[in-house]
Amino acid sequence: MARFENIAELATFLGKLDADYAEYAPALWQKGIKTLRQLANFSEPHYLACAVPEGHLDDIKARADTTGHPQIVAVDKTARKVAQLAQLVSGPPPSFDQLEAYLFRHPDVKLPVSDAKYYSLIAANEALMSKIEPASASGAEALAEVVTAALRMQYEPVEDEISLAGFVDMLLWHIWRCIDMYDQGPKLGMRRKRNCAEDSAAVKGKRPDFFLLSSTALLFKGEDKTSEAELEKAMEELSNKLKQWGAAVQGKVEYLLCYACAGSQFQMCAMRLGTPGAFRFHRPLSLVTVEDRLQIVLIAVQSYWIMKAQAEQLPVVLLPIGRTEITTFSKVQIFDSFVQKRITFSNEAWPHSRCQLMDNIYAASKDCPFLIHAQQPPHASQNGKEYIVDLEPVGQPVLSKHFDQRPQSSGELKKSIRCILHALKVLHQAGYAHTDLQWENIILQHAEQWVLIDLEFACVVNTVPFTPVGHTRKMRPELYTQPWSTSCDFMLVGDLMEACHVQNLGDQGTKLKHCMQAGRCSTAASVLEHPWFI
Incomplete structure (x- = not known):
């Protein structure tokens, strides 16, 4: 009786039946499937519970009854080949400055292709012998199958992006999925999405044509166009779509790998944290020539190990994209490129008159990189019952019940406080005060950009702050019963410094903190x- 020793062997067997079947292996393995007989006798309800469609389960059951086990012999050799590739990478991912050399370096481990394809390729170009080997030399049949498919395909001009996506998937996604399946280390947990902006009507910012997720964090994205003449347009859209990403979402990830594909032209690039636009690597590669397709496959292999290392740098708590967070005061839903805040109108908690004030405040903040921005002016819902504003950038609050990224050193604290003061400078010069400065209302985009959010409690300077009925002001509650001056905001900034418990502020830092806490600072410019x- 043929027996599967691990998930990889089960996945290989299923993949030999049909490439799409391999993805069912984890669920079937979890249900106790260890042998061909169990596959053949597994009940239909159990298959359906493992998300195997009826058409597929009938095929699997029938062929498991009659198919022998020789395919599984190659599994361990495929895993060994993946292990050889993995040995080339250790520690953190390459720095951005090292990235191009890393992606385009000559491979130290050859990629397997089918024997027939190998001999036809080297007959046409002997130089490829240093990059590929016949599958019989390594026995890595599963990897050879996807590499061979990528090299065998013939590019033809296409009229729609979906057809082009099929070519790109063979060069990237199929390679990654195979490596991830046979990698004996921790799994990357990849999910691919394509052209799926329509899956959420509320998402106004169109997603890239291709993006790869680990858990819920974006690690790779791409943009497809059908004509070679549109490469620059693809690059532009690549830079604009999902451009808001930062340390709060990506942790310590320094850059985002990406590509722009226009017709037969494939441009590998990356976006660096805190730097606008995408940086191009090398020349555009051609989907037409087998040499360039092989180079793209080699880049895919290198990219997998980069993304796996980057996954270790992601924050422990990721933003709950699509989920609505409900507080006593508002409802907040996080989307790919913006955050939507909704507040129910009421005379006591949120009067309609606040709408015009918030319109003015967001208009004053729109050009400051250290203040949250409204994509459009705040407005009432269609039924007139809710205040709605769509905000950017997206980020994780520095402090929450799951997360604490408060500054840990004097240098980091200095950068964050400087950003906050620049934000207050803009607000104060426009005649407004924030009134709710706490680490829960600050998001971290990168080391040089800390963004002040939650402007809904802001007030006109020297007026009594607005506090909704039922809401409690936790920080210095005595201040909220009298007209709020700019010095009150600085008192809260001093409290922010105090809350970090940084030990090495130095004399000047300590003096500044005490000066602000005592209410002796009145302008951001002077501070x-x-x-x-x-």
Whole structure:
């Protein structure tokens, strides 16, 4: 009786039946499928519970009854080949400055292709012998199958992006899926999505044509166009779509791998954290020539190990994309490129008159990189019952019940406080005060950009702050019963410094903190000139 020793062997067997069947292996393995007989006798309800469609389960059951086990012999050799590739990478991913050399370096381990394809390729170009080997030399049949398919395909001009996506998937996604299946280390947990902006009507910012997720974090994205003449347009859209990403979402990930494909032209590139636009690597590669397709496959192999290393740098708590967070005051839903805040109108908690004030406040903040922006002016819902505003950038609050990214050193604290002061400078000059400065209302985009959010409690300077009925002001509650001056905001900034418990502030940092907490600072410009910032 043929027996599967691990998930990889089961996946290989299923993949030999049909490439799409391999993805059912984890669920079937979890249900106790270890032998061909169990596959053949597994009941239909159990198959359906493993998300195997009726058409597929009938085929699997029938062929498991009659198919022998020789395909599984190659599994361990495929796993060994993947292990050889994995040995080339250790530690953190390459830095951005090292990235191009890493992606395009000559391979130290050859990729397997079917014997017939290997001999036809080297007959046409002997130089390929240094990059590929016949599958019989390594026995890595599963990897050879996807590499061979990528090299065998013939590119033809296409009229729609879906057809082009099929070519790109063979060069990238199929390679990654195979490596991830046979990798004996921790799994990357990849999910691919294509052209799926329509799956959420609320998502106004169109997603890239291709994006790869680990857990819920974006690690790779791509943009497809059908004509070679549209490569620049693909690059532009690549830079604009999902451009809001930062440390709060991506942790310590320094860059995002990506591609722009226009017709037969494939441009590998990357987006660097805190730097607008996509950086191009090398020349555009051609889907027409087998040499360039092989180079793309080699890039895919290298990219897999980069993304796996980057997955270790992601924050422990990821943003709950699509989920609505409900508080006593508002409902907040996080989408790919914006956050939607909704507040129910009421005379006590949120009067209609606040709408015009918030319109003015968001208009004043729109050009400041350290203040949350409204994509459009705040407005009432269609039924007139809710205040709605769509906000960017997207980020994780520095402090929450799951997350604490408060500054840990004097240098980091100095950068964050400088950003907050620049935000207050803009608000104060427009005649408004924030009134709710706490680490829960600050998001971290990258080391040089801390963004002040939650402007809904802002007020006109020297007026009594608005506090909804039923809401409790936790920070210095005595301040909220009297007109709010700019110095009150700085008192809260001093409290922010205090809350970090940084031990090495130095004399100047300590003096500044005490000065602000005592209410002796009145303008952001003067505070920014303090010696601590020099």
